Amino acid sequence: MNKRQQSAQNTRKKLIQAALKLLKEKGFKAINVEEITKEAGVAKGTFYIYFKRKEDIISEYSRYPFKEIADELKNKQDTNLIDRLTHYFYRFMECVEFHGINICREWIKDVIDPNNINNSQDGQKWVYDFEMLKEILENAVQNNELKKDTPIELLTHLIISQLYGMMTCWCMSDGKFEPLDWSDKFCKIQLNSILKEFLI
């Protein structure tokens, strides 16, 4: 990587960090592009080199950690399906808690809105979560953890809706409960209820 590429990467990082900081403090709507660039120590126009639209910076760091968690899950084939999914739920909530409620809000807005397709991504972001979970369930069928006639697609939707339901509910209540606590108390029960008739 030459000096130019390094500088570009650095600027991009600075922008993301600046936006992250301001977002945690104020929320997305309350900050403008000029503030972000000022915080990052670059000119306003620079923002638009890296992001087509103001919103695109959201996808950037909201997408990344979840992708990481998903990859982590794929490589963890030692435990049973329920435990693996419980672990995924826990890590998801950990991530939610780490990023905080304002970012969580923007992330929900981002994933439900088809207009917010990030320039660096080639489709809807949700597809990644969906495909990843689907793959896990498909593998479970292969490994005889789940019955052959398991309605994979349907269960995937149901499982994802647990995660997003919790997130949405958390944001609605303005952070009235602990995501991790929630994960501890309910995820296993919910997952068992969803999967029980298909588990072998």
Added chain:
Amino acid sequence: MNKRQQSAQNTRKKLIQAALKLLKEKGFKAINVEEITKEAGVAKGTFYIYFKRKEDIISEYSRYPFKEIADELKNKQDTNLIDRLTHYFYRFMECVEFHGINICREWIKDVIDPNNINNSQDGQKWVYDFEMLKEILENAVQNNELKKDTPIELLTHLIISQLYGMMTCWCMSDGKFEPLDWSDKFCKIQLNSILKEFLI
């Protein structure tokens, strides 16, 4: 009601109808206030007589139907708890389907965002759903349908998260499944799983 009040009410209705129509077509962000007023056949300034901010028109028709469903549920004391809640879920999904995905999206954004408190409402909108469900569960404890030590608050969160999880998931997937189908297939199972250890 005199001519003035009637005219005012009419203008308000026209604005809501116009916004509704455009929203279904394009989504909230893609339309501007001038478009709404043009569609309604009034001047731009008129919008701001009825709504403090552009966003406030969303709360207007997103809040109303759910309130109605909740009231309907309260008056329906003849069936058991699970059936009553199942009915609530079904009506909720009916409403979601009726309004369509773009409005559903705006509604989610609206309820998760503390900045979007409607001028005509005196608090967070979510509180209504929450209090309403909570009341139902409390009544169930009174009527010996639920155990005395039922963690009402927690269960309320959990039940609401089912509804919003489904909605969010539906919007994410850009309407890949039928909300009513979903309600038919899973609500009862989910509700039973959530409530089973507390049912008498």
Added chain:
DNA sequence: CAATATTATGACTAAAAGTCAATGACTTTT
């Protein structure tokens, strides 16, 4: 019908998103 009150208007302001020609630091070519 004159005085008063209310609703409606649209030109205007303010703020912020997004553009782009000019710059100069870095890279490649000769």
Added chain:
DNA sequence: AAAAGTCATTGACTTTTAGTCATAATATTG
């Protein structure tokens, strides 16, 4: 090592749109 070429960066500029407000039109009241 000098010239040519590339590309990240800049910030003044344009465009868009939310939101305001003095004025006009219309209705009510006494």
